[in-house]
Amino acid sequence: GAGVSQSPSNKVTEKGKDVELRCDPISGHTALYWYRQRLGQGLEFLIYFQGNSAPDKSGLPSDRFSAERTGESVSTLTIQRTQQEDSAVYLCASSPRGRGTSGYEQYFGPGTRLTVT
Amino acid sequence: AQSVAQPEDQVNVAEGNPLTVKCTYSVSGNPYLFWYVQYPNRGLQFLLKYITGDNLVKGSYGFEAEFNKSQTSFHLKKPSALVSDSALYFCAVRDLYGQNFVFGPGTRLSVLP
Numbered sequence: 001g002a003g004v005s006q007s008p009s010n011k012v013t014e015k016g017k018d019v020e021l022r023c024d025p026i027s028g029h030t031a032l033y034w035y036r037q038r039l040g041q042g043l044e045f046l047i048y049f050q051g052n053s054a055p056d057k058s059g060l061p062s063d064r065f066s067a068e069r070t071g072e073s074v075s076t077l078t079i080q081r082t083q084q085e086d087s088a089v090y091l092c093a094s095s096p097r098g099r100g101t102s103g104y105e106q107y108f109g110p111g112t113r114l115t116v117t
Numbered sequence: 118a119q120s121v122a123q124p125e126d127q128v129n130v131a132e133g134n135p136l137t138v139k140c141t142y143s144v145s146g147n148p149y150l151f152w153y154v155q156y157p158n159r160g161l162q163f164l165l166k167y168i169t170g171d172n173l174v175k176g177s178y179g180f181e182a183e184f185n186k187s188q189t190s191f192h193l194k195k196p197s198a199l200v201s202d203s204a205l206y207f208c209a210v211r212d213l214y215g216q217n218f219v220f221g222p223g224t225r226l227s228v229l230p
Contacts, residue, residue, distance in 0.1 A: 006158075033218070042222040044159075045206065056217060091160055103149045103168035103211075106218060108160035 006092050012115045013082055021077040021112045025094030032075050033106060034067055035091040036117035040077065043091065049075060082116045089113050119144045120127060121210050121221035129227045130198050138193040140208030151189040151209040151218070152182055156161045161207060178202070202209045 005024040013019050025032050034046040045059035049069040060066070064082075069075035079086055093106035120143045149168055155160040165176025167184040175181045181192045191208060193195055206220040207227045 043220045045217060045220075048217055093161075103165055103166065105151055105163045106161075107163070108153075110160045 004092055004094050004107050006090075006109040006112050009110065010113045012117060015084060015116055016081055018068070018080045018084055019114065021079075021090050021114070023073070023075045023077070023092030023094075023109060025092070026107055028045060028072070028105070029094035029096050030072050031070055031095040032044075032079050033093045033095070034075070035093070036061075036088045037091055037111070038088045045100075046077070047091075077105065079114075082114075084116050087114055087116045119210055119219040121183075121208050122204075122220035122221050123208055123224045123225050126222075127225045127227065129132075129229060132200050132228050132230050133197050136195050136198040136202070136226065136228070138206050138208075138226060140191045140193065140221060141189050142191060142208070142210045143189065144210050149211040150182075150184060151211070152176065152180070152193050153207045153209065153220075154178075154203040155207065155223075164206075165194070182216075200228045200230050202226060204230045 007022045017091045030051045032049045035043040036046055037043055047067045048056040064080045067077045089111040092109045093110045096104045122141045124139055128138055151166045152164040154164050155161045164180050165174050165182055167174050172184045181194050182191055184191050205223050205225050207223050209219050211217045
């Protein structure tokens with residue numbers, strides 16, 4: 001079946017512009033996560049959605065970052081007034097279940113490589 | 118708070134030799150433990166997980182991992198390394214109550230021919 005998809009795969013933008021990144025989770029997955037990965041580094045948690053519950057935004061680095069998700073479908077991550085330090089790969093993952101007793105793993109998309117010039 | 122440590126930034130091993138990538142964790146209660154692999158310019162792929170039961174877990178591509186509760190470790194192993202195993206490996210933990218996943222910093226594995 002289809003996995004997690006992300007678009008665009010690559011995005012080059014000028015400093016100060018806004019960007020929108022899209023994630024399509026696996027159908028039926030209630031949990032959705034966004035991560036940032038700088039070159040050669042580990043994963044930095046950004047935000048987590050679980051069904052219709054309030055999202056966990058504790059990882060968003062500044063108020064320039066926001067994300068939305070309608071129900072259990074597509075999510076968009078928006079970065080306003082992009083800065084050069086925002087350059088990274090943005091990874092999305094979904095999971096069949098979120099909070100609660102869950103041993104389900106995450107399924108990752110291929111990522112969006114963002115370059116801010 | 119949950120945390121994961123991968124004490125080695127880089128592991129080098131000769132093809133055909135056994136490999137170990139180390140992971141230790143800290144979590145309240147019983148953990149759910151995961152290993153992921155990231156090949157160049159790709160997303161993360163799930164390798165294996167420990168939820169409960171046997172401490173030795175077998176996963177994809179011939180990898181296995183051993184859960185050691187007393188040492189709070191979950192080291193990834195493979196009996197015979199392949200050059201194609203060269204990648205970035207991440208350990209992750211999630212506590213019993215399904216809080217967010219916490220990832221380690223990653224270990225880069227290089228298998229030399």
